[in-house]
Amino acid sequence: MNEKQSDKLASKKKSNYDLDLLLKLNEQMLLIRRFEEKAGQLYGMGKIGGFCHLYIGQEAVVVGINSALKDNDTMVTSYRDHGHMLVCGMDPKGVMAELTGRITGYSKGKGGSMHMFSREKGFFGGHGIVGAQVPIGAGLAFSHKYKNEKSICVTFFGDGAANQGQVYETFNIAALWSLPVLFIIENNLYGMGTSVERSSSTDNFATRGEAFGIQNKTVNGMDVLDVREAAIEAVNYCRSNQKPFILEVKTYRFRGHSMSDPGKYRTRDEVAEMRKNGPLKALQKLILESGFNENELKEIDNKIKLKVNEAADFAIESELPDEAELFKDIIIE
Amino acid sequence: MSNNEILMPALSPTMEEGTLAKWLVKVGDKISSGDLIAEIETDKATMEIEAIEEGFISKLIVEEGAQGIKINTPIAEFSDTEKFSETNDDERNKNVINISNKEVIEEVKSSVIETSDKDLTSSDNDATKKITVREALRDAILEEMEADNDVFIMGEEVAEYEGAYKVTQGLLEKFGDKRVIDTPITEHGFTGIGVGAAFGNLKPIVEFMTFNFSMQAIDQIINSAAKTLYMSGGQMGCPIVFRGPNGAASRVAAQHSQCFASWYSHIPGLKVVSPWSSEDAKGLLKSAIRDPNPIVFLENEVMYGQSFDCPISNEFTLPIGKAKVEKNGSDVTIVAFSIMVGKALEAANELEKNGVSVEVINLRTLRPLDLETIINSVKKTNRLITCEEGFGYSGIGAEISSLIQENAFDWLDAPVLRVHGKDVPMPYAENLEKLALPQTNDIINKAKQICS
Numbered sequence: 001m002n003e004k005q006s007d008k009l010a011s012k013k014k015s016n017y018d019l020d021l022l023l024k025l026n027e028q029m030l031l032i033r034r035f036e037e038k039a040g041q042l043y044g045m046g047k048i049g050g051f052c053h054l055y056i057g058q059e060a061v062v063v064g065i066n067s068a069l070k071d072n073d074t075m076v077t078s079y080r081d082h083g084h085m086l087v088c089g090m091d092p093k094g095v096m097a098e099l100t101g102r103i104t105g106y107s108k109g110k111g112g113s114m115h116m117f118s119r120e121k122g123f124f125g126g127h128g129i130v131g132a133q134v135p136i137g138a139g140l141a142f143s144h145k146y147k148n149e150k151s152i153c154v155t156f157f158g159d160g161a162a163n164q165g166q167v168y169e170t171f172n173i174a175a176l177w178s179l180p181v182l183f184i185i186e187n188n189l190y191g192m193g194t195s196v197e198r199s200s201s202t203d204n205f206a207t208r209g210e211a212f213g214i215q216n217k218t219v220n221g222m223d224v225l226d227v228r229e230a231a232i233e234a235v236n237y238c239r240s241n242q243k244p245f246i247l248e249v250k251t252y253r254f255r256g257h258s259m260s261d262p263g264k265y266r267t268r269d270e271v272a273e274m275r276k277n278g279p280l281k282a283l284q285k286l287i288l289e290s291g292f293n294e295n296e297l298k299e300i301d302n303k304i305k306l307k308v309n310e311a312a313d314f315a316i317e318s319e320l321p322d323e324a325e326l327f328k329d330i331i332i333e
Numbered sequence: 334m335s336n337n338e339i340l341m342p343a344l345s346p347t348m349e350e351g352t353l354a355k356w357l358v359k360v361g362d363k364i365s366s367g368d369l370i371a372e373i374e375t376d377k378a379t380m381e382i383e384a385i386e387e388g389f390i391s392k393l394i395v396e397e398g399a400q401g402i403k404i405n406t407p408i409a410e411f412s413d414t415e416k417f418s419e420t421n422d423d424e425r426n427k428n429v430i431n432i433s434n435k436e437v438i439e440e441v442k443s444s445v446i447e448t449s450d451k452d453l454t455s456s457d458n459d460a461t462k463k464i465t466v467r468e469a470l471r472d473a474i475l476e477e478m479e480a481d482n483d484v485f486i487m488g489e490e491v492a493e494y495e496g497a498y499k500v501t502q503g504l505l506e507k508f509g510d511k512r513v514i515d516t517p518i519t520e521h522g523f524t525g526i527g528v529g530a531a532f533g534n535l536k537p538i539v540e541f542m543t544f545n546f547s548m549q550a551i552d553q554i555i556n557s558a559a560k561t562l563y564m565s566g567g568q569m570g571c572p573i574v575f576r577g578p579n580g581a582a583s584r585v586a587a588q589h590s591q592c593f594a595s596w597y598s599h600i601p602g603l604k605v606v607s608p609w610s611s612e613d614a615k616g617l618l619k620s621a622i623r624d625p626n627p628i629v630f631l632e633n634e635v636m637y638g639q640s641f642d643c644p645i646s647n648e649f650t651l652p653i654g655k656a657k658v659e660k661n662g663s664d665v666t667i668v669a670f671s672i673m674v675g676k677a678l679e680a681a682n683e684l685e686k687n688g689v690s691v692e693v694i695n696l697r698t699l700r701p702l703d704l705e706t707i708i709n710s711v712k713k714t715n716r717l718i719t720c721e722e723g724f725g726y727s728g729i730g731a732e733i734s735s736l737i738q739e740n741a742f743d744w745l746d747a748p749v750l751r752v753h754g755k756d757v758p759m760p761y762a763e764n765l766e767k768l769a770l771p772q773t774n775d776i777i778n779k780a781k782q783i784c785s
Contacts, residue, residue, distance in 0.1 A: 074533075108566035115564035124532055125569070129556050135522050136557060139529015146485070146511070146535055153529075166553075169522025176517070329567035330601050332625040 017225060019290045023300070025067060025224050026283055029059040030301060032083040033280060034308045035092055036255075039082065039099055043259045047316055048099045052113045055083035057254035060279035061186050062087050064227025065154060065247075068235045072149060074122040076137040077156035079114035080186075080253075081126045084156065088123040090116075092311040102318035109321040110329065124153075131157060131164030134183070138170045138244075141181035145242060152180040152238045160191025162205045168212075174244040175212040182238045183209070185248040186221070192257045193265040206248035214244050221251030222279045225286075254278070336391055338407040342382055344375050346583045347634055351375045352400040353408060362390045364411065371408070376467070376638045377499045389415045462645045467637040469611035470500050470576075473618035474538060476647040478508055481536065484622055485512040487523060488540030488577070497542045498578060498637055524550035524575070528557045531573040531627070538622060541577035544593045544631060551596075558627040559602030571627045576618070579607070579631035580671065580722045581770055587758035590766075592723030594670070597629040598699045598732070604653055605699040607631040609674035611643035613697055616651030624653060631699075633672045656703035658710065662692035665780050666710040668733060669720035670696040673752075673771065677720050680776035689784055699729060707733065708741045715746040716783045720776060725753035750779045 036054040043052050055062075058080075066075075066087045077084045085095050090106065098105025098116050106116040114128040124140055127133040137155025144151040161167060162185055174181050185205045189196050196203050206216040215237065219230035227249060234245045252274045256263050263271075284297060341351065354372040358364060364384040372381050388411040395408040402408065464472070478484045485508075490497045492505040492515040505513040516523040520541065527539040541547045547554065554575060561569045581590035598605045604626055608614040614632070621628040659674060660681055669677040674695045681691035692710050696703065711717050717737055719730030730751035737749055755769045 076529075106566065107564055107568075110566055111564040115561075117561075117565040117569050119568055124529075125561070125565070127557070129552060132525065132552060132557055135525025135553065136529035136532065138522075139526040139531070140533045141529075142526055143530045143533025143535045146530070147533075166521045166525060169517070169519035170525065172517055172519065173522055173526060177514075329563045329565075331604070332562065332570050 017286075019287070019292070021067075022283065022287050022290065023292075025063055025228070026280070026287060026297075027300060027304065028063045028066070028087050029224065029280055029283065030304045031092070031307070032056075032059045032063070032086050034301075034304050035086060035096070035311070036082060038308045038312050039096070040255065040259065042096075042100065042312060042315070048113070049101065050112055051079065052099065052259045053080040053257065054253070054255045054259070055080055057274070057278065058186060058188060058221065058251045059083060060224035060227050060283070061184070061221045061249045061251050062156070064221075064224045065182075065184055065231045065249075067224075067228045068231035069154065070151070072122065072151040073235075074124055074140050074144070074151065074153045075156070076124040076133045076140060076153065077126070078130065078133055078158060078161065079126070079128050080158070081114065081116065085116055085118070085121075085123055085126070088118065088121040090118050090121050090123060092307060093314040096311040096315035097318045100315040100318070101320065102315060103321040103325070104314065104318040108325055108329070110325065131161040131166050133157060134161065134164070134167045135170045135173075137183075138174045138179050138181050141174070141179040141244075142177070145178075145180055150239065152182055152235060154182045154184060154235075156184045156186055158191065159185065159187040159189065159196050159200065159205060160194075162187075162208065163191075163200060168208075171209050171212045171214060171244070171246075175209070175214050178242050179244055180238045180242045181244045182234055183214075183244060183246045185246065186251055187248055188251045188253045190253070190257065190265065193261070195265065204248075206246055209244070209246045214246050216246040216248065218248040218250065221249035222277055222282065224279055224283050336410045336412050337386065337388065339370070339384075339409040339411060341395075341402045341404050341406045341408050342373070343404040344373060344380050344382075345377055346585050347638070348375050348377075348404065350401050350403045353395050353397060353402055354379055356393055356397050357381070358390050360390050360393060361415070363415070364388060364390060376465070377497075384411075386411070388413050460645050461642040463640050464611050464643050465638055465640050466608070466611050466614045466632070467498065467500055469615035469641075469643050470618055470632065470637075471502060471504070473615045473622070474501065475504060475507065477619055477622040478504070478512060480647075481622075483534065484536045484538065485514065485530075486538040486540060487514040487516050487527060489516055489518055489542045491515060491540050496540075498634060500637070501540070520546050520549035521553065524553040525557065527573055527575075528553050528571060531558070531571045532561070532569055536572045536574075536622065538574045538576060541575065543582070543589060543634070544577055544579040545589050545591055547575065547577070547593065554597070554603075554627070554629070555600050559600050562626075563602060570625050572625045574618070574621045574624075574628045574630055576621075576630035577632060578634035578637070580633055581754075581759060581766070582634040584761060584763065584766060585759075586761040590759035592631075592721065592754070593629075594631060594699055594721065594723055595728045595732070597631075598729060600700075602627065603700060604628045605631065606653055606697065607670045607699055608697065609636065609669075609671055609695050611639075611641040613651065613657075613695070615643055616649055617653065617697060620650045620653050623650070628653075631671065636672055636675075639675075651697065654698045654701045654703060656697055656706040657695045658692060658706065659695045660691065660693040662690040662714065664690040664714055665716040665718060665783055666692045666694060666707070666714045667718045667720060667776065667780070668694045668696055668707055670699060670729070671722070673720040673722055676771070676773045677776055679773045680780065683773070683777055684780050687781075689780060691780065702733070702736070704736055704740065707737065708744075711737060711741050712744045715744055717745070717749045718752060718776065718779050718783060719749065720752045720771060722754050722771060724756055725751050726756060728753055747783045750783050752776050752779050
């Protein structure tokens with residue numbers, strides 16, 4: 001999108017969105033950004049182990065989608081899940097403490113970055129196997145329908161998972177049984193280090209449900225308002241028709257696949273170019289045009305940084321799980 | 334004029350006999366290849382059979398409604414000429430009984446439903462009735478679905494077809510398609526959906542047509558169903574039952590004849606149950622459906638048609654994790670599960686004739702294993718033989734053997750011996766299949782060896 005188009009869109013949007021909404025979206029996206037930056041830092045310090053997949057660059061996707069949901073809707077995603085948990089309202093302290101493997105973490109330190117859940121907040125993971133969350137999301141939608149709850153389940157997966165066989169088995173059943181599941185394909189152009197061009201016979205993921213009669217749309221994931229608008233339409237469709245819908249969101253991750261990714265599969269220039277049009281910048285430009293000033297924005301940022309630092313301190317200072325935890329939570333007695 | 338016989342056909346891999354539900358021809362009728370001649374009811378389904386040659390029906394040997402007709406029994410004769418028809422009127426009238434096909438089928442169906450209704454209203458908790466393992470499984474599902482609206486069953490052919498092995502017969506009619514759900518033939522997808530539904534607080538029963546097909550879905554069973562409770566710090570229980578026939582059926586070769594007992598028993602987070610009798614099937618399946626954990630419930634196709642006394646009360650359950658001493662003895666302990674319990678009992682009876690007193694333990698649950706019952710028995714007999722249909726390598730017997738040498742070594746008078754399937758993919762040929770599967774004689778030989 002060139003500068004002129006962006007300006008035109010911004011002026012159009014200014015009149016349609018109230019400042020409170022813009023500030024709320026900004027706060028959620030900033031929380032994810034700052035949280036992930038801190039997680040990256042703690043990983044570098046050896047405080048976080050194993051795999052750690054950061055969401056930096058993709059914040060507009062989950063924030064935009066979430067803004068269209070109701071309280072009783074549920075969410076399930078892959079291992080790149082920190083942003084989803086924060087936007088669901090899970091406590092940053094509990095998420096960060098899970099990253100550091102402490103007893104105060106959401107999974108008592110037994111799940112780690114890729115496996116966290118909160119029934120209370122409607123977040124059902126946090127799944128480490130590429131594509132496995134897709135039938136699980138359809139199953140959650142099945143339970144909503146079975147219990148006549150009028151809720152939907154939003155099921156996130158990436159362009160990499162979109163090639164998994166179980167995704168298509170799920171598309172078929174979701175359409176066949178009319179399940180209220182919204183499939184969000186977060187297309188960040190790379191499945192680990194393999195670009196979409198090298199992994200996928202076509203680069204249009206939204207239409208992959210057409211063979212099953214599933215309606216779809218593609219939206220620019222670097223603009224949170226675009227995502228929100230598309231999400232409102234898609235969520236309404238799923239809820240009122242009790243049917244699946246596929247929304248492909250074109251996005252980009254600014255950091256590596258995981259913390260141990262040398263990033264040799266794409267150029268620094270490509271990443272730098274994408275960063276210029278980052279989702280936070282676009283939103284904050286709108287906020288400034290709405291009469292807010294730089295200092296006020298900075299103040300919000302500082303508050304969020306403080307919150308994230310508190311979470312990090314909590315995560316580092318919390319106790320490791322007691323050794324007795326080793327044998328707990330295997331079977332419900 | 335030459336007379337040819339039409340034989341009772343085998344209509345499934347495990348069918349041994351059937352009922353001649355209805356004749357679709359009468360004496361004197363001309364038949365051509367492809368014409369429907371009769372309806373045969375097996376323990377799984379009612380099927381029409383076709384003529385495979387041309388001619389005229391000269392005699393109906395088996396009467397309509399006759400039950401227990403062994404396969405390859407002559408059921409009719411046909412001739413290549415029409416001549417006889419002028420003289421055979423008497424015979425024609427004698428043999429053909431006019432019961433319409435519909436009546437026969439309806440009768441069968443209503444008797445099935447009546448049975449279960451009767452069971453449900455019974456007030457006598459100790460009363461038993463002889464029913465097949467298949468009926469016991471059906472009763473367990475039916476009773477638990479009646480008791481809890483969150484229980485539903487899904488799988489290939491479970492609804493309209495009434496189960497590939499007839500286990501879910503009558504359930505669609507009773508509970509409707511919201512709770513008795515046919516799936517496409519896509520195990521990975523529908524198993525994941527079942528797991529998601531369980532995370533969503535429902536209690537799914539996922540039927541695998543056979544456990545061989547569960548391999549398509551094993552990632553969802555292990556990585557999603559079994560591990561998520563732990564990975565969520567205890568938040569994400571997964572109350573789900575994966576059930577279906579496991580192990581060898583009969584003459585279906587390597588891909589359709591495998592025991593998954595040791596595969597699933599390997600996994601913390603799963604409970605693995607394997608019934609033998611009708612009592613086991615009903616009591617354990619009811620407990621499995623009520624259990625808040627993911628359960629792998631390994632049935633056996635060959636056992637489905639076998640009958641045992643079974644408590645009829647809908648309050649009847651059996652505890653998961655407890656074995657049953659099926660027969661007391663003092664010289665040697667044989668532990669077995671599923672179909673091998675029957676073979677172990679047969680072996681025990683033979684051995685008794687030679688003065689060897691055998692204790693037979695039906696494990697019932699493979700994880701958690703009732704080690705205490707096995708050890709108590711070993712303390713008495715000082716000898717142990719394990720039996721399983723699956724491969725010996727890394728098998729259930731290997732595990733039990735190891736546990737016993739760790740926990741009851743001083744009580745052993747001889748090394749633990751194992752009876753198990755041969756270390757080969759299951760062959761198709763009848764003689765080779767028999768060789769590959771552990772037989773009663775293998776148990777007898779091991780017992781003689783261990784007691785010598």
